[in-house]
Amino acid sequence: MTTSDLSASCKPFGVSKVISQSVYEEFYNQGDEERALGYTPLSMMDRSRSLNQPAEQIQFLSVVVIPCLVMVQNIFPNTNPLLDNCRKTQEAWREEIEIRGQKLWRQSESVPRPSRNHFQATD
Known part of the structure; x- marks a missing residue:
């Protein structure tokens, strides 16, 4: 993946969202084909999700x-606007989740934590 592949995420939210929806439509088409072949598509390729x-x-x-x-x-320090725009786009997606009343994904909640019994041998 190259920076140019990621550039849509650095555009204003309205533009980024349209590009994202276009990419998802491509993913959903692939998922539809996989489902037709009897496979379960990845979540991001599942139109029902x-x-x-x-x-x-x-x-x-x-x-x-x-x-x-x-x-x-x-x-390249002069690329700071790309990062700034990406963070604004990320915040706009958060606002969209709040508007929809959905639970917000948080990276810190996704870090696996070993259980106390994780390293104990079983008999």
Whole structure:
């Protein structure tokens, strides 16, 4: 994946959202074909889970796009507007989730925590 592949996330939210919806339509078409072949598509390719788009976008921005843009900014400091716009887009997705009344994905809640019995041997 290149920075140019991620550039849609750095555009104003209205533009970014339209591009995102176009990408999802491509994903859903693939998921439809997989389902027709008897497979279960990935969640992001499952048309019946389209309400998850905002949360999936926040996760994508948090885990993939923003870390890449931070790295690019470290090399090319004049790219700071890309990172700023991406963070604004991320916030707009959060607002969309709140408007819909959905639960917001938080990266800190996704970190696996080992249970106390995790390292104990079983008999």
